[in-house]
Amino acid sequence: xxxxxxxxxxxxxxxxxxxxxxxxxxxxxxxxxxxxxxxxxxxxxxxxxxxxxxxxxxxxxxxxxxxxxxxxxxxxxxxxxxxxxxxxxxxxxxxxxxxxxxxxxxxxxxxxxxxxxxxxxxxxxxxxxxxxxxxxxxxxxxxxxxxxxxxxxxxxxxxxxxxxxxxxxxxxxxxxxxxxxxxxxxxxxxxxxxxxxxxxxxxxxxxxxxxxxxxxxxxxxxxxxxxxxxxxxxxxxxxxxxxxxxxxxxxxxxxxxxxxxxxxxxxxxxxxxxxxxxxxxxxxxxxxxxxxxxxxxxxxxxxxxxxxxxxxxxxxxxxxxxxxxxxxxxxxxxxxxxxxxxxxxxxxxxxxxxxxxxxxxxxxxxxx
Amino acid sequence: xxxxxxxxxxxxxxxxxxxxxxxxxxxxxxxxxxxxxxxxxxxxxxxxxxxxxxxxxxxxxxxxxxxxxxxxxxxxxxxxxxxxxxxxxxxxxxxxxxxxxxxxxxxxxxxxxxxxxxxxxxxxxxxxxxxxxxxxxxxxxxxxxxxxxxxxxxxxxxxxxxxxxxxxxxxxxxxxxxxxxxxxxxxxxxxxxxxxxxxxxxxx
Numbered sequence: 001x002x003x004x005x006x007x008x009x010x011x012x013x014x015x016x017x018x019x020x021x022x023x024x025x026x027x028x029x030x031x032x033x034x035x036x037x038x039x040x041x042x043x044x045x046x047x048x049x050x051x052x053x054x055x056x057x058x059x060x061x062x063x064x065x066x067x068x069x070x071x072x073x074x075x076x077x078x079x080x081x082x083x084x085x086x087x088x089x090x091x092x093x094x095x096x097x098x099x100x101x102x103x104x105x106x107x108x109x110x111x112x113x114x115x116x117x118x119x120x121x122x123x124x125x126x127x128x129x130x131x132x133x134x135x136x137x138x139x140x141x142x143x144x145x146x147x148x149x150x151x152x153x154x155x156x157x158x159x160x161x162x163x164x165x166x167x168x169x170x171x172x173x174x175x176x177x178x179x180x181x182x183x184x185x186x187x188x189x190x191x192x193x194x195x196x197x198x199x200x201x202x203x204x205x206x207x208x209x210x211x212x213x214x215x216x217x218x219x220x221x222x223x224x225x226x227x228x229x230x231x232x233x234x235x236x237x238x239x240x241x242x243x244x245x246x247x248x249x250x251x252x253x254x255x256x257x258x259x260x261x262x263x264x265x266x267x268x269x270x271x272x273x274x275x276x277x278x279x280x281x282x283x284x285x286x287x288x289x290x291x292x293x294x295x296x297x298x299x300x301x302x303x304x305x306x307x308x309x310x311x312x313x314x315x316x317x318x319x320x321x322x323x324x325x326x327x328x329x330x331x332x333x334x335x336x337x338x339x340x341x342x343x344x345x346x347x348x349x350x351x352x353x354x355x356x357x358x359x360x361x362x363x364x365x366x367x368x
Numbered sequence: 369x370x371x372x373x374x375x376x377x378x379x380x381x382x383x384x385x386x387x388x389x390x391x392x393x394x395x396x397x398x399x400x401x402x403x404x405x406x407x408x409x410x411x412x413x414x415x416x417x418x419x420x421x422x423x424x425x426x427x428x429x430x431x432x433x434x435x436x437x438x439x440x441x442x443x444x445x446x447x448x449x450x451x452x453x454x455x456x457x458x459x460x461x462x463x464x465x466x467x468x469x470x471x472x473x474x475x476x477x478x479x480x481x482x483x484x485x486x487x488x489x490x491x492x493x494x495x496x497x498x499x500x501x502x503x504x505x506x507x508x509x510x511x512x513x514x515x516x517x518x519x520x521x522x523x524x525x526x527x528x529x530x531x532x533x534x535x536x537x538x539x540x541x542x543x544x545x546x547x548x549x550x551x552x553x554x555x556x557x558x559x560x561x562x563x564x565x566x567x568x569x570x571x572x
Contacts, residue, residue, distance in 0.1 A: 146556065156518060163482035178480070178488065181525040185518065 001112060001300050002332050003043060004080075006072040010065040012038040013362045023355045025325065025333050025347060029340035029367075030359035036336035039359065040116065040305045043334060046072045046083045047114035047303065049095050049105050057087050074112050076300055083112065110142050113298060115291045118307035121283040125271055129260040136261060139290050140200050143297050147196050150189050157185040158252055166250045174247065187236055190256045194230040197259065201226040207292050211285035215320050220265055222282065228259040277314055284309070284321070291330070301331030308336050310343075318346065326350040340367075369395075428499065430475040430492050432457055440472060447471045448503075452511040453496065453527065455479050455520075463513060471511070474499070479514060479523040488526060496527075500534055509537040516543050542567075 005020040013035045028036040037053070041060070044052045051060055061068045069086035084096040095105045102108055124135050141148035161182040168174040205224055212222050229235055239254050246252050263270040265278055274282065294302050310318055325333060337343040340358065347354050356367045369391055371377040376398055383394035401409050425431070426438035429451075433439070440446055450471030454460045460473050476491045500507050510531060514520035524540055531538050544562030545554055554562075 149557070153518065160482050160518065160522075163485075167482060167485075167487065175488070177526055177529040178522075180529075181522040184525075 001302060002075045003046070003303060004073045004075055006039075006042060006046070006070065008039075008042055008071075009067075009069040010062040011042055011068040011070055012060055012062060014038065014042075015062065015362060017362070017364060019357070019364050021332070021334075021355065023353050024328075024331065025335070025352050025354035027335045027337065027343045027347065027354060027356045028359050028364075029337055029343055029356060032338055034359045035362050036338075036359050037118075037307055039364075040307055040334055040336060042070045043072070043303065043305060044114065044116060045070050045085045046074075047112045049085060049093070049108055052116055052118070057093055058089055061087065061089065076112070081112070083108075113142070113294045113302035114305060115287055115294065115302055116305040116307065117284055117287045117309055118305075119309065119311070121287065122276075122279050124283060124286065125263055125274070125279050129258075132261045133259060135286070136197065136200065136204075139204075139293060140196060142294060143200070144196065147193070150192050150196075154186065154189040154193060154256070157182055157189065158255070158257060161186060162251045165247050165252070169247045169250060174243065179243070183240060186252065186255055187239060190230060193256045194228055194259070197226055197228070197256070201261070204289055204293065208285050208289040211288040211292075212281060214324070215281045215285055215317050216278075217316070217320070220278065221267075222270070222285075223262075223264045223267075225262045225264070226259070227262055228256060229254050230256060230259075277317065280309075280313055281317055284313075284317075288324075304330045304333045306333065306335045308338070310337055310339075310346075322346050322350055326352055429473045430477060430495070431460060431473060445470075448506055450509045450511065451496070451500070451507055452513050454513050455515065459513065471509075476523070479519045480526060481519045491523075493527065493530065497530060500531070500536070504534065507534075507536055509539065512538065512540045514540075 002024075003021055005018070007019075008014045008017040011017075017039075028039055030036055041051050041053060044050070050057070054060055066089040067087060069084065071082065071084045074081045074083060082096075082098050084099075085093070087093045093105065095102050095108050097108065097111070124131050137147075137151060141151070161179065164179055164182065168179070201224070208224055209222065229238075232238065235254070242254055263274075263282060265274050265282070268274075270279060270282055291302060291304060313321070324330070335343065340356070344356060347356075358365045358367050371380065376395070379398045379401075380391060380394040383389060383397055384391050389397075401412075422434075424433050424436065426433040426436070426441055428437055428441040431438040431440060435442070447470050451474050452463060452469060452471055453474045453476060454463065455476055455478060457475065460475060463469050463473075474492065474496050476493065476496075478486050478491050480486060480488060480491070500510070510527075512524045512527060514524050528538055542565065544558065544565065545551065551559065
């Protein structure tokens with residue numbers, strides 16, 4: 001997959017911008033605040049119909065303007081597509097494919113896939129289980145649309161059950177006939193979701209480990225485990241016996257909504273004992289594995305966006321990552337870096353065909 | 369919005385309370401009424417007042433009725449051995465319009481949804497049980513015609529539990545492919561369900 005060009009109007013700090021990307025490797029360099037990441041975000045919009053950084057769409061309109069518009073031309077194998085994403089203030093966001101607006105914007109997601117690696121990604125490791133579940137849920141949903149449907153149904157059933165628990169606790173009079181259907185929904189869908197997650201992790205782990213080994217030259221042993229209460233053979237009866245506790249807490253204490261993915265390094269939790277560099281490598285390996293999984297699923301290469309990742313990695317890891325780039329493991333790549341000389345040196349050593357763009361306060365210039 | 373008259377403002381405020389009507393539409397309706405002759409507005413308000421003060425609910429099935437017992441429940445031509453349980457009046461009317469059903473109804477007045485604070489006590493479930501108890505040798509089937517949502521299914525499950533001690537058949541309306549629908553456009557869940565609950569062809 002190749003993004004041939006992009007044009008922006010009133011998007012973040014860009015008034016108007018038109019730029020072509022004939023090459024596979026594209027580097028955006030420039031001072032902090034010049035708009036490098038904003039350009040990546042515009043690409044993110046074309047792929048996923050939303051910003052990677054700010055979920056409030058109208059805050060991505062340039063100050064004092066009342067609309068933004070992003071247009072890009074993609075090439076997938078030999079077919080060409082035009083994608084346009086625009087927002088007029090106080091109106092609904094419009095996404096068009098070849099000039100035809102989508103009725104449901106969500107139908108666009110997954111057609112032009114992209115993987116973004118940026119400095120905030122370590123939140124996956126350092127944050128709560130919710131972020132880790134979301135990371136994997138997003139990937140599994142792309143592979144299996146039924147998974148997302150089951151997950152949404154499950155969450156709805158869970159909300160209903162929790163409201164019921166609260167009412168039971170207040171009245172002190174639980175009605176088993178009333179809670180039984182919710183228990184059944186949560187157990188049935190829970191087992192399906194659990195099975196999908198287990199299957200996915202089995203497929204994901206070897207790809208992930210390969211990437212980590214490559215990035216760290218096998219110095220450290222890492223592991224990624226999917227943990228869930230549902231592996232217990234007596235889970236269903238434990239779930240039902242937990243009712244008194246659930247009532248006291250007004251929420252459902254057991255189920256796949258408590259699942260987690262445990263990341264370890266040399267058998268210690270990465271969250272607590274991993275160095276910044278190790279955590280960074282771990283996250284990059286997670287994202288590269290995500291890239292491979294989507295590539296397999298789509299049978300073409302997604303875009304890869306690397307936002308400001310050289311700052312936190314040591315030279316060895318940077319070299320490893322660049323080697324992978326040089327071996328053409330990826331398709332089209334967009335990289336940002338505040339230090340042009342570093343990027344130029346890294347990519348010149350690869351002798352790759354690349355374009356270097358200098359970004360200065362909302363303007364772009366290709367450097368020869 | 370600024371109105372030139374308090375009378376207009378009051379009327380707009382009242383009308384815009386109705387579902388689907390905002391302030392602008394309400395204002396258009398108010399201006400329309402002012403353009404018409406006085407009688408038409410009086411007829412409208414009279415009809416509304418009568419609707420609200422004189423409407424009755426059937427004491428058997430809770431259908432809206434002009435009498436104590438609605439014309440379905442009091443009809444000798446209807447089959448009183450079957451009760452079709454529905455959520456609300458529009459659902460009852462939808463089934464009536466099929467002209468395929470000749471039994472009686474029972475309107476629950478909603479479906480169970482703990483998020484919205486609606487439990488069995490807020491619905492006409494006790495009166496359904498009572499109704500069946502009183503006529504236990506008369507009623508032999510209850511059809512649950514509830515929406516195919518999690519809330520509809522939960523309500524159906526609950527009712528099934530409450531009805532299990534009676535000697536009667538409890539059935540639910542079939543879920544599947546709409547008539548005239550093409551298979552390739554059916555969603556997977558509906559199609560999956562219609563395969564699971566497929567029906568045998570009757571020969572002869």
